Amino acid sequence: MPIAQIILIGISATLLITLLKPYQPTIAFVLLILTTVFLFYFILMPLGEMINLLRSLGDRFRLDFIYLETIFQIIGISYLTELGAQLTKDAGLNSIASKIELVGKVSILFVSLPILMAIIETIIHLIPY
Secondary structure, eight states: OOHHHHHHHHHHHHHHHHHHTTTOHHHHHHHHHHHHHHHHHHHHHHHHHHHHHHHHHHHHTTOOHHHHHHHHHHHHHHHHHHHHHHHHHHTTOHHHHHHHHHHHHHHHHHHTHHHHHHHHHHHHHHSOO
């Protein structure tokens, strides 16, 4: 779907949500979630192609897949965390949104531990005793 159509869908949904919110806030919020999921789907399509390209490059140059997989996990966690936090902020629950962001940051730290350990091991090997 071309970018202009995606933007028009977003603007149309925004106008509809703005009109519905004072009278039917529940329906407006459900429409907001559906629009967000629909737009997020169009983010995932090019992202999938990019992941396939990076995997083929990794195969070609014999890169260690643990690093690529970790980077993909970090990207996925960050996108999903941002999506969840923004939806929660749109519902007016900023305190829960900040907790979602905190969980995302801790999850990224946990997932990145193998890379951090590899960096520490490399530094230890470079330092003479």
